[in-house]
Amino acid sequence: MNMIGLVFLLLLFMAFLLIAVLIGVYVYRDAKNRGMNAPLWALIALLAPSLVGFIIYLLVRGSHAKLLCPACSAKVTETYTVCPNCGAKLKPNCPNCKSAVDPGWKVCPYCAQTLPESQEDCLQPVQPQDRVLGKILVAVILIPVLLVLGSATAVIGLRARLTSSTTSYTTLSVGDYLSEMEDPQVQQWFEQSGKELNTAYVLRYAEPGNPHRRTCYVVYLPAVGEDYLSAGAGVSNGLFGSALEIHFDAGNEAGNLLFCAEVSSDKELGLKVYLNGKKVPVEITDVSFCPFPEGVDSSIR
Ligand SMILES: [Zn+2]
Numbered sequence: 696m697n698m699i700g701l702v703f704l705l706l707l708f709m710a711f712l713l714i715a716v717l718i719g720v721y722v723y724r725d726a727k728n729r730g731m732n733a734p735l736w737a738l739i740a741l742l743a744p745s746l747v748g749f750i751i752y753l754l755v756r757g758s759h760a761k762l763l764c765p766a767c768s769a770k771v772t773e774t775y776t777v778c779p780n781c782g783a784k785l786k787p788n789c790p791n792c793k794s795a796v797d798p799g800w801k802v803c804p805y806c807a808q809t810l811p812e813s814q815e816d817c818l819q820p821v822q823p824q825d826r827v828l829g830k831i832l833v834a835v836i837l838i839p840v841l842l843v844l845g846s847a848t849a850v851i852g853l854r855a856r857l858t859s860s861t862t863s864y865t866t867l868s869v870g871d872y873l874s875e876m877e878d879p880q881v882q883q884w885f886e887q888s889g890k891e892l893n894t895a896y897v898l899r900y901a902e903p904g905n906p907h908r909r910t911c912y913v914v915y916l917p918a919v920g921e922d923y924l925s926a927g928a929g930v931s932n933g934l935f936g937s938a939l940e941i942h943f944d945a946g947n948e949a950g951n952l953l954f955c956a957e958v959s960s961d962k963e964l965g966l967k968v969y970l971n972g973k974k975v976p977v978e979i980t981d982v983s984f985c986p987f988p989e990g991v992d993s994s995i996r
């Protein structure tokens with residue numbers, strides 16, 4: 696799992712969380728307004744997978760209309776004949792028996808009186824527009840789409856930044872190296888290298904010129920002796936740039952082994968050194984010539 700995968704998973708998780716919270720809060724408040732069981736419906740909308748709970752809620756709530764008094768905007772229900780807040784008349788009465796009747800009825804069902812076409816003193820409850828639902832649906836659709844587009848862009852961007860490179864390397868003993876390299880700068884480098892077992896002391900030469908520059912590394916890691924189990928190098932591409940990675944698997948015996956690596960790449964490279972899977976500090980000394988003995992130079996080219 697690389698960086699980009701992790702970041703994407705985190706974003707995805709946060710997006711789902713955000714959508715869930717939006718839906719939960721919306722359903723709770725909406726159900727409460729309609730006199731439905733708000734905690735129960737919020738829970739159903741949250742826990743049923745893939746928005747199934749939310750969809751069921753939207754279907755069921757249709758029979759629990761949210762109505763407001765047209766005079767004072769207090770909450771009313773379909774069964775109220777007057778507004779409990781301001782007393783506005785919400786349903787017509789039968790002129791004969793005074794029972795509340797529905798506006799569409801032609802005959803009073805309680806006393807068989809023919810009802811007039813309309814009654815002017817009666818107000819129809821209003822159904823408020825639900826603007827929040829539209830926003831939630833937009834979020835439910837947009838957030839995953841934006842996430843997918845965003846991650847696709849990131850992957851394409853990373854691809855474009857991939858470093859093309861070739862790496863070759865070899866090992867040799869410190870003794871052989873120092874006897875072949877008579878350059879005082881190299882001798883001085885080795886003498887001045889600290890003897891911290893788990894620090895990599897590195898000589899680096901970057902050939903001038905771009906693109907496809909060649910860089911030579913001589914790595915001395917005091918913890919790695921002749922009994923080392925494996926050593927290898929390769930270029931890794933990360934979110935924050937590319938690096939030459941050198942890995943050692945070594946036993947407990949400290950030693951005097953040198954690792955010579957040469958990389959050609961079209962971009963600048965960092966350097967990371969690992970000992971038994973753990974990254975170690977790196978101290979780099981830059982030199983103005985390739986610090987490889989002739990034998991090494993020809994063998995790894
Ligand atoms: Zn009212």
Ligand SMILES: [Zn+2]
Nearest residue numbers: 789792803806
């Ligand atoms: Zn009647």
